[in-house]
Amino acid sequence: MELLLDVNNLSITFKSKEKTVHAVRNVSFHVNKGEVLAIVGESGCGKSVTAKSIMRLLPEKTGRIMDGSIMFDGKEITTMNKKELVKYRGDRIGMVFQDPMSSLNPTMTVGDQIAEGLMIHKGYKKKKAREKAIELIRQVRIANPVHCCTKYPHQLSGGMRQRIVIAMALICEPDLLIADEPTTALDVTIQAEILNLLKELQEKMGMAIIIITHDLGVVAKFSDRVNVMYAGEIVERGTLREIFYHPQHPYTLGLLKSIPKLDHDFCEKLAVIEGSPPDLSILPKGCAFSERCSHAMDVCDQYHPEQFDQSSTHQVSCWLTDSRASRAPRVYSITH
Amino acid sequence: MNKLLEVKNLKKYYKVGKNQVLKAVDNVSFTIYQGETLGLVGESGCGKSTTGRTIIRLSEATEGEVIYQGKNVHKLNRKESKAISKKMQMVFQDPYASLNPRMIVRDIIAEGLDIHGMYKGKERNEKVYDLLETVGLNPMHANYYAHEFSGGQRQRIGIARALSLQPEFIIADEPISALDVSVQAQIVNLMMDLQKKQNLTYLFISHDLSMVRLISDRIGVMYLGNMMELTTSEKLYSKPLHPYTMALLDAIPVPDPDIESQKEKIQLYGEIPSPTNPPPGCVFQTRCLYAKPDCFLEKPILKEIEPQHFVACHLYSKTALRQRKEKGEQFYKFIDRYGKKEINEHIVSWEN
Numbered sequence: 001m002e003l004l005l006d007v008n009n010l011s012i013t014f015k016s017k018e019k020t021v022h023a024v025r026n027v028s029f030h031v032n033k034g035e036v037l038a039i040v041g042e043s044g045c046g047k048s049v050t051a052k053s054i055m056r057l058l059p060e061k062t063g064r065i066m067d068g069s070i071m072f073d074g075k076e077i078t079t080m081n082k083k084e085l086v087k088y089r090g091d092r093i094g095m096v097f098q099d100p101m102s103s104l105n106p107t108m109t110v111g112d113q114i115a116e117g118l119m120i121h122k123g124y125k126k127k128k129a130r131e132k133a134i135e136l137i138r139q140v141r142i143a144n145p146v147h148c149c150t151k152y153p154h155q156l157s158g159g160m161r162q163r164i165v166i167a168m169a170l171i172c173e174p175d176l177l178i179a180d181e182p183t184t185a186l187d188v189t190i191q192a193e194i195l196n197l198l199k200e201l202q203e204k205m206g207m208a209i210i211i212i213t214h215d216l217g218v219v220a221k222f223s224d225r226v227n228v229m230y231a232g233e234i235v236e237r238g239t240l241r242e243i244f245y246h247p248q249h250p251y252t253l254g255l256l257k258s259i260p261k262l263d264h265d266f267c268e269k270l271a272v273i274e275g276s277p278p279d280l281s282i283l284p285k286g287c288a289f290s291e292r293c294s295h296a297m298d299v300c301d302q303y304h305p306e307q308f309d310q311s312s313t314h315q316v317s318c319w320l321t322d323s324r325a326s327r328a329p330r331v332y333s334i335t336h
Numbered sequence: 337m338n339k340l341l342e343v344k345n346l347k348k349y350y351k352v353g354k355n356q357v358l359k360a361v362d363n364v365s366f367t368i369y370q371g372e373t374l375g376l377v378g379e380s381g382c383g384k385s386t387t388g389r390t391i392i393r394l395s396e397a398t399e400g401e402v403i404y405q406g407k408n409v410h411k412l413n414r415k416e417s418k419a420i421s422k423k424m425q426m427v428f429q430d431p432y433a434s435l436n437p438r439m440i441v442r443d444i445i446a447e448g449l450d451i452h453g454m455y456k457g458k459e460r461n462e463k464v465y466d467l468l469e470t471v472g473l474n475p476m477h478a479n480y481y482a483h484e485f486s487g488g489q490r491q492r493i494g495i496a497r498a499l500s501l502q503p504e505f506i507i508a509d510e511p512i513s514a515l516d517v518s519v520q521a522q523i524v525n526l527m528m529d530l531q532k533k534q535n536l537t538y539l540f541i542s543h544d545l546s547m548v549r550l551i552s553d554r555i556g557v558m559y560l561g562n563m564m565e566l567t568t569s570e571k572l573y574s575k576p577l578h579p580y581t582m583a584l585l586d587a588i589p590v591p592d593p594d595i596e597s598q599k600e601k602i603q604l605y606g607e608i609p610s611p612t613n614p615p616p617g618c619v620f621q622t623r624c625l626y627a628k629p630d631c632f633l634e635k636p637i638l639k640e641i642e643p644q645h646f647v648a649c650h651l652y653s654k655t656a657l658r659q660r661k662e663k664g665e666q667f668y669k670f671i672d673r674y675g676k677k678e679i680n681e682h683i684v685s686w687e688n
């Protein structure tokens with residue numbers, strides 16, 4: 001398998017007058033060509049910030065990459081100048097943002113916005129670019145694409161906008177698509193169709209995808225590998241099966257347990273992970289999850305857990321997986 | 337059960353372009369009973385938010401009535417309006433747009449309290465801290481600006497704001513879509529707790545069918561501005577009657593890789609019609625696997641097929657039921673359209 005994206009020891013902070021937020025801490029992961037990596041985790045854990053940093057789209061004044069490297073196809077992204085970046089953004093890397101309105105220009109018709117990418121990056125003439133845009137709008141399952149092309153973003157519903165943003169990200173047939181909650185606003189029938197479309201494109205063009213989602217159903221349906229993030233760090237990563245059937249980190253386990261199943265009893269309460277994630281402006285000394293963890297040991301509050309290998313593809317940052325932690329319940333069972 | 341809210345023939349049309357009309361909500365009627373949760377599901381753009389916004393009068397209805405505790409909400413004087421606006425609150429879909437980025441959280445949450453002149457000074461602060469804790473945030477967060485929070489955290493702030501006036505009725509428009517699972521569970525549990533404690537009534541809009549199922553007593557399924565099916569959660573999931581509902585239930589991704597990999601791939605089917613140009617007859621006709629000639633000509637109306645089970649579909653018209661009976665079909669069989677093994681059998685009582 002060929003390496004496409006290699007992120008190493010990435011740390012990102014947001015500075016304001018009062019405080020510094022350590023949004024992403026020492027994060028390393030990679031994406032191979034043509035594979036789908038899912039990033040899951042609590043809201044605020046740094047998924048979007050990680051994704052945006054790959055596009056170098058952090059807010060310039062406050063957000064900063066403090067450390068680490070992001071290699072895309074052998075080139076370092078963190079040190080690129082604006083001119084070089086343009087070649088990557090929207091062309092070789094496409095992005096679907098969590099908030100679709102922020103990536104749409106309110107003064108331009110959506111058809112022109114989609115076609116623009118082709119004109120800038122691929123040198124298409126307007127007419128041809130439009131034709132391709134219309135074709136893509138049809139593929140993301142919007143009725144009457146010709147008519148839709150002439151609309152402005154505010155005239156569309158949330159779900160339609162989301163599909164337009166997906167079309168924009170795909171128009172240049174990127175090598176890597178970063179999709180931040182791409183189907184959250186859509187209903188499941190359309191979601192299924194869009195995910196199938198993405199999967200098809202991925203197989204056809206060998207496109208790699210990083211999908212950020214809170215829907216573990218989508219993860220199960222769609223991805224090859226999974227990164228679980230918590231409080232700015234990757235706490236567990238593994239193949240799809242390793243994460244769903246052999247979760248080792250208590251947080252991963254908690255996540256899997258808190259999903260409602262269709263056979264869940266009515267009005268029965270869902271399992272929750274109590275508490276809330278720590279304030280990222282005050283770095284915890286030990287494990288960031290220890291306060292909420294029902295398995296926490298003394299060591300957890302004091303020392304940051306090392307990363308332990310479960311297999312060549314499965315890594316966990318939790319003291320429970322240390323061989324010295326013999327007292328701890330090390331085998332979790334998960335019933336589906 | 338007492339009726340809290342009645343929506344009668346609600347229509348909301350938007351003028352778009354020169355002479356086009358977009359029927360965002362087209363003749364929708366339903367009742368919400370005191371203390372219950374009515375779920376509203378359906379595909380994006382089908383008019384869920386518009387229904388919610390029209391009820392609470394954030395936008396004016398084109399036609400139809402909204403009756404809240406016997407009073408027509410759309411025909412109140414200013415004083416009555418203000419009183420009712422305290423009782424009905426809304427949690428919005430878009431946590432990015434619904435919070436003012438230049439206000440600190442304390443003032444966002446206390447906005448309603450201030451408008452109604454309810455708490456002052458120290459009491460106001462304490463109320464805010466209480467609310468922050470209720471929604472799982474840290475009281476310390478009171479002095480932060482909304483833009484400093486992630487999407488999920490912002491939505492919690494929105495919920496805290498809605499709870500501040502101790503409303504009776506909350507319209508929650510996709511309150512959990514932006515949250516991830518562990519937090520969704522917290523919020524749903526929290527909303528269920530609050531409901532019991534404060535006898536709240538919810539209109540819960542969502543497209544997450546497994547969550548809606550958990551929190552709702554009854555569920556309405558909308559499609560292209562129309563109500564297609566309305567029944568108890570239990571019936572909706574065990575015995576869906578409308579072809580669109582069945583398609584929805586079938587498409588829910590299961591959080592289990594083995595089950596997902598065994599699922600047959602759904603092939604694309606049918607045009608998704610545009611809301612400015614809905615198809616004649618049944619609005620689902622373009623994507624429906626069971627469509628028959630009637631469906632292209634006449635719009636089915638929402639009818640009570642069985643007690644507490646309302647469906648708008650020609651498959652359940654009197655003639656269709658009679659014909660099936662004459663052919664000796666005891667059951668109406670829906671064979672899963674993706675060729676899965678399961679077969680849902682639906683018994684429909686002939687008397688209706």
Ligand SMILES: Nc1ncnc2c1ncn2[C@@H]1O[C@H](COP(=O)(O)OP(=O)(O)OP(=O)(O)O)[C@@H](O)[C@H]1O
Binds near residue numbers: 014045062
């Ligand atoms: N522009 C910003 N200024 C200051 N802090 C920020 C900014 N953007 C993000 N943060 C902080 O960085 C952290 C990570 O945020 P991020 O948006 O990546 O979360 P997320 O994992 O995408 O969450 P969600 O699932 O809610 O979208 C949060 O604690 C957030 O408060």
Ligand SMILES: Nc1ncnc2c1ncn2[C@@H]1O[C@H](COP(=O)(O)OP(=O)(O)OP(=O)(O)O)[C@@H](O)[C@H]1O
Binds near residue numbers: 160611
């Ligand atoms: N102010 C407006 N002007 C014109 N059309 C509008 C306006 N607001 C909404 N619409 C249209 O009305 C229809 C219903 O929109 P609505 O926002 O109610 O859908 P929804 O079911 O909430 O969808 P979503 O899941 O995307 O939020 C859509 O086709 C939308 O484009």
Ligand code: SF4
Binds near residue numbers: 579618648
């Ligand atoms: S009325 Fe006809 S087209 Fe509409 S859902 Fe029923 S069978 Fe399908």
Ligand SMILES: [Mg+2]
Binds near residue numbers: 049180
């Ligand atoms: Mg995010």
Ligand SMILES: [Mg+2]
Binds near residue numbers: 158384385386509
């Ligand atoms: Mg909506």
